[in-house]
Amino acid sequence: MYLNTLLEVRDLRVYFYTYAGVVRAVDGVSFSVRKGEILCIVGETGCGKSVMSRALTRMVKPPGRIVSGEVLFDGIDLLKLPEKELKKIRGREISYVYQDPGSVLDPLYTAGFHVAETVLTHNSSMKFNEVWGKAIRIFREVLIPDPEAKAKSYPHELSGGMKQRVVIATAIANTPKLIIADEPTTALDVTVQAQVMELIRSLKNKYNSSVMLITHNLGVVAEVCDRVIVMYAGKIVEVALVEELFTNPLHPYTQGLLEAVPNPLRKVERLRSIHGSVPNMIDLPEGCRFNPRCPHKLQLCNKEPELVEYSKDHLVSCWLYKR
Ligand SMILES: Nc1ncnc2c1ncn2[C@@H]1O[C@H](COP(=O)(O)OP(=O)(O)OP(=O)(O)O)[C@@H](O)[C@H]1O
Ligand SMILES: [Mg+2]
Known part of the structure; x- marks a missing residue:
């Protein structure tokens, strides 16, 4: 090897x-x-x-x-x-980023929730505030402007490029x-x-x-x-x-x-x-x-x-x- x-x-x-x-x-x-x-x-x-x-x-x-x-x-x-x-x-x-962000993001949940959920799945002892804070930090890292507001947006409120950034944020959430x-x-x-x-x-x-x-x-x-x-x-x-x-x-x-x-x-x-x-x-x-x-x-x-x-x-x- x-x-x-x-x-x-x-x-x-x-x-x-x-x-x-x-x-x-x-x-x-x-x-x-x-x-x-x-x-x-x-x-x-x-x-x-x-x-x-x-x-x-x-x-x-x-x-x-x-x-x-x-x-x-x-x-x-x-x-x-x-x-x-x-x-x-x-x-x-090992995380995945797919072609069509629309099909990955659940329309019923906010952008921030998707990232927070991924973090929580693998770190179940973290408190919600910490997890939300982490989601916002990751949003900043993937250069989503105004991350606090965008984290509260639903997928349909975001452009294609923003949605793909949310998917990338989800993919890197657990480094x-x-x-x-x-x-x-x-x-x-x-x-x-x-x-x-x-x-x-x-x-x-x-x-x-x-x-x-x-x-x-x-x-x-x-x-x-x-x-x-x-x-x-x-x-x-x-x-x-x-x-x-x-x-x-x-x-x-x-x-x-x-x-x-x-x-x-x-x-x-x-x-x-x-x-x-x-x-x-x-x-x-x-x-x-x-x-x-x-x-x-x-x-x-x-x-x-x-x-x-x-x-x-x-x-x-x-x-x-x-x-
Ligand atoms: N559910 C399925 N049932 C039958 N055949 C399938 C199924 N999913 C994929 N295939 C077949 O497997 C082969 C490989 O498909 P795959 O999606 O990996 O191609 P790809 O290289 O990713 O193509 P693209 O560039 O279009 O995304 C194809 O011939 C496809 O028809
Ligand atoms: Mg393919």
Whole structure:
């Protein structure tokens, strides 16, 4: 195990047993999250990012099932932990920020109540006044203006950006070791997006927490991440430090992703899109799952490549790099 590892995932598999067939949403994923890093997860829609992140604390609902794997957090396997013990970790040591703050905040409760409740859940001996005071302090920390008044507001009285700050306040209320943010800015406009990302980064620096950031936005990746995991159809195809990924993408899928977004350093006539579409997760192609779309397809690609180290901190799962 890497010395600074906070969380290590080994061979995680999450399948959905539907009438149409088995959806292999996450299919043998291994990676680690290092202490104090911002790790980004990127990949096309439906490739298993959200399901994977929820599975880390066993939040997969039927027909989904965690079929196999280990999730070691501080050396303890979360997949084997009794639910009562896991509840102490979820929300306290590992917390989540979701895409749509509106769906997380209960319209019947004030913004401050959401934060206070999270604090109380994990510190039941605290008095209400103390807890409310703490909620206000956290509101100030996430740069909510006029925190005393905003804490008494109901979700519908707040703008989208403010609501997402309340969700972030809830997520950091117990100074977690790991914050998992799943598309935290997608519902916000561009300037607010930048503010929220900056906020996540500054909170990470302050508490030395680790952040797992799931995003579609490669601009966000370039700006805030330390390391990037690229997923395709339930598998990890590439892992690299952010600079390395942008300057030396190895996997044809990663190369395709980068060619599909504007890059001021590269002069191209027009942006390219990746040919074809994401495979049907019930009926996946044999071997490398990207092979039907791959411009470099080899005969070997009908066999599944493993994720192997290409150079230090740079892993890839592609036969082109077989040594
Ligand atoms: N309740 C469910 N029943 C059946 N299949 C599901 C269910 N939830 C998720 N899936 C499938 O699992 C796969 C992974 O979904 P997931 O939500 O993790 O994708 P994602 O990478 O987060 O996509 P997006 O970028 O759109 O958020 C998808 O193919 C999806 O159809
Ligand atoms: Mg998702």
